[in-house]
Amino acid sequence: MTGPAMTVNPFALPEDPERETPPLNCRSKHSSSPECYVDVGDAFQNFASFEKRLERLGRLQETGLFVPVGGPSGSGKTSLINRCAARALDLLKEQGISAEPINLTGEGRNTRLTVEQRTGRVGGKLVRELQQRSSVFVKTKYTEPLTEPDTLPDLQAWMSAAHQAMNENSVAVVRTPSTELLDEIAIYWSGVYPRMLVFTESPGEGVDKSFDGTSWEQTDTAEWLYLEGRFIENGEVLTFIKKRLDIPGKGTTFPDLDLDSFDGFFGGGNLATVGAAQSLLYRVYQHGLQEGWRAATMVTAGHLGEFIREAEGSTG
Incomplete structure (x- = not known):
């Protein structure tokens, strides 16, 4: 039996560019508003933790923040990152700070590359993206990373060079490719400098157990905040x-x-x-x-x- 004509699939993903209509009736001008999200799988608790960390840090221009987001596939990691990034961009703009979102999730997916090669490619792509954004990047201040002959710069070298060329009153909100490897997550963390907010998604569980601040090399100023999705419960x-x-x-x-x-x-x-x-x-x-x-x-x-x-x- 044919039911009412359906022109909108209410369960289409809002992040999917192929879907012309988002599933939520979001009337808020702020894309990080609670009206646009559902509190399932600790989503609100995670977002509240992120807001508190931003408030405690104060000025992202003076310190870096690395946010790895873990949890099983389908637990809302991408939506959480979208919301946190949107909130950070809103807040920075309210403070009169030039902020630019940079999505690098499509970089470095070649599994034949080593971790160092993959992350190095991500760093090079970040610099190229920043060079196209004059509000946060000063080309005349930029110096290519120095390396040995026939050796490509690693991610930390790229990120350091990018940091030195960024406007002092600016922040880059960066999303790295997803990874299950703790070593790869550690490399992203080691490359976070002031004026950088970096999100890394990981489908692995228990990632936070290795974030002890001593087993991995860490920059002097970068802090980290681990957020984790979970399986849903009854109700x-x-x-x-x-x-x-x-x-x-x-x-x-x-x-x-x-x-x-x-x-x-x-x-x-x-x-x-x-x-x-x-x-x-x-x-x-x-x-x-x-x-x-x-x-x-x-x-x-x-x-x-x-x-x-x-x-x-x-x-x-």
Whole structure:
């Protein structure tokens, strides 16, 4: 049975440029506003820790901050980094500081390279990106890192050279490529200088156990703050669903969800993440958009079960 015409998939990812409509009805001018996010998997607690660290540091121009974000795949690490970076940019601009976001997540993915080669490429890319941003970078102050013949500069050399050429009243908000390697995370930390806020995402768990400040070389001024996502618990997915469905057109442009039937479907020891829940719900709604709905106005947990069984049957 075909249900209401659905023009918006309420579980599309806001970070996905292929989706024309974000899932949340975010009316705030601040992209880091709580209205734009859902408190699932300690998201708000992590964000509050980040805000407190920013407040304690005071001036990022005078100290560097390294923020590794760990947790299982799908636990909201990217969304947390997006929110923290947005808050930092908002705050810096309110303070009259020139701040530029620099996304390096696509660099250094060649697995045939060594850790030093990969991170070195990231450092070189950072310098090239900064050179295009006159609000934070003074080209006449820049000096290429010195190396031995036939040797490329390492990440710390690139970052040091970049730091020396940055405007004193500026901050670069940098996202490095994701990595599971503690040695690679340590290299990123060692390259953080004043006027730099650097985020590194890691799908590994327990990363913070090695952040003891003594086993890894650390710059004199850079501090670190470890944030970690987790698996969702019973009841949390309902919070997530309600927020995602609170957008214009609820009940008219797409079928609603029978929330009561979802308690326990995710979480409760199933080691599910908010990303896994969102992915499944997105696929169910997308299937309904393309194929039509078997129920007119409501999507139930039974629909999810049928969808999972059909998907397993098609691959088995």
